[in-house]
């Protein structure tokens with residue numbers, strides 16, 4: 001098949017997922033055309049069967065706001081015509097599903113549109129009255145719609161009152177990249193006295209509740225020797241750093257900023273802390289599990305579908321920092337329990353979220369929409 005993929009190309013779960021999917025589709029013999037505002041993160045080298053078409057938005061002085069949505073639609077239509085695309089697969093509804101709809105109007109009905117919903121396109125923007133109707137329109141006009149968790153499907157129905165079928169296609173992990181690495185030497189630098197190592201990875205936005213990570217770690221640290229690795233950057237980072245200092249945890253909390261090789265940094269730690277207020281899936285939880293790291297998470301959105309409570313980690317109510325700390329200490333203090341959870345995490349990541357199976361699910365959806373006429 002000839003497939004156009006549009007996503008937000010910067011760091012972020014939906015962009016990562018879309019890029020990895022494109023690479024896997026290309027490996028399986030499809031031709032993939034990324035139509036994005038910049039080179040997708042993780043697509044920085046040559047891949048056979050993959051092409052990149054930049055969406056370059058004009059900034060005339062008469063435009064108060066650059067017309068990205070229209071430029072994207074126009075570029076999608078142009079690439080679809082010249083490259084004879086069968087379909088556009090857009091990740092994140094706004095504005096990608098609407099731009100794809102416009103492109104389809106320009107090219108003709110033979111161009112199919114598959115939209116994947118990822119999270120805040122529904123859980124936040126779906127409740128925004130200035131966008132709600134157009135998001136619903138984009139979903140209804142797509143030839144197929146997928147969502148990354150059952151929770152997100154339900155939230156889409158609740159927020160937008162759409163009754164269009166939505167396919168559940170979970171996010172996936174490529175186990176050729178995400179597997180436990182030997183990082184003992186580096187770990188010893190951060191935890192020289194055999195301390196347990198916790199890790200948090202996010203974009204430090206409010207929805208990630210990064211302050212809860214510090215509150216949880218403070219309670220852990222009161223009971224056992226431990227270190228916390230904080231990976232990523234974002235608006236809440238200064239507040240979280242202040243909190244670290246306020247609690248006198250400066251020696252034990254290590255801020256490593258943005259990191260590219262997530263499998264390596266995860267492999268330095270014992271447990272991932274993910275106390276988010278909203279998470280349609282929680283790709284980083286899956287990445288941790290694939291590296292053999294159990295997860296202590298909140299029960300937000302799709303997280304309980306990824307992290308199995310009492311099997312691959314513990315799932316607690318949003319904001320329950322006492323509970324998260326208690327479970328974290330219990331887990332790392334019991335080697336038998338920890339080993340069992342680590343093994344079950346890898347098994348679940350490789351089995352339920354296997355990259356081959358999920359890619360096949362997307363291929364089946366592509367074939368279905370192409371055969372519909």
Ligand code: GMT
Nearest residue numbers: 012013014118119120279280281282283
């Ligand atoms: O919506 C966002 O916050 C960003 C979005 C993204 O582009 O990374 O994250 C969402 O999509 C990811 C990939 O499917 C999911 O793993 C995240 O849980 C989801 N974020 C939220 O629901 C907050």
